[in-house]
Amino acid sequence: MARDILKTLQTEHDTLRKLFSQINDTTDRALKTRGALLEEIEANLMPHAKWEEQVFYPAFAERADRDGLKTHAEALSEHHAVENSVIPEVNAADLDTPVFAGRVKVFGEMIDHHATEEEKTMFKMARELFTAEERADLDEQYESWKQSGEAATLIAGEKAKLRGQGTSKSLQ
Ligand SMILES: [Fe+2]
Numbered sequence: 001m002a003r004d005i006l007k008t009l010q011t012e013h014d015t016l017r018k019l020f021s022q023i024n025d026t027t028d029r030a031l032k033t034r035g036a037l038l039e040e041i042e043a044n045l046m047p048h049a050k051w052e053e054q055v056f057y058p059a060f061a062e063r064a065d066r067d068g069l070k071t072h073a074e075a076l077s078e079h080h081a082v083e084n085s086v087i088p089e090v091n092a093a094d095l096d097t098p099v100f101a102g103r104v105k106v107f108g109e110m111i112d113h114h115a116t117e118e119e120k121t122m123f124k125m126a127r128e129l130f131t132a133e134e135r136a137d138l139d140e141q142y143e144s145w146k147q148s149g150e151a152a153t154l155i156a157g158e159k160a161k162l163r164g165q166g167t168s169k170s171l172q
């Protein structure tokens with residue numbers, strides 16, 4: 001089967017949905033499991049979101065019509081809300097508390113909503129705006145970017161930012 005960036009991004013959405021359903025099933029005593037799952041969620045989400053922001057969204061916006069630009073603005077706005085508000089709140093909560101359980105539930109709901117919008121609107125439009133060959137090319141670029149030093153540095157920086165926010169506990 002030919003490779004396709006839209007399929008890859010959709011598969012990554014499904015992985016995230018599965019991880020959120022696992023973390024939502026944990027009890028307040030499952031400290032280690034929650035910590036491991038949260039790390040896995042962030043490790044899956046960060047490259048996905050950063051590459052969308054830096055490569056896929058701009059490429060999409062360049063070809064989009066008015067409806068496409070509206071969808072693009074919505075998607076970016078959701079990325080910002082998750083990065084600047086939802087994730088810091090999750091990281092500021094102690095893992096073994098109902099506060100964490102509530103915040104991580106909202107995190108999962110936001111991601112599911114956002115991913116569904118992308119799949120139903122943006123990816124649908126992108127299927128018309130990009131040829132199969134272009135989608136295969138983007139898929140290859142994404143794969144090599146994920147293995148690059150640039151991606152590693154970017155993700156390490158994002159993680160450091162999160163840990164900085166997480167230790168302050170200012171939101172509790
Ligand atoms: Fe996105």
Ligand SMILES: [Fe+2]
Nearest residue numbers: 009052115118
């Ligand atoms: Fe996405």
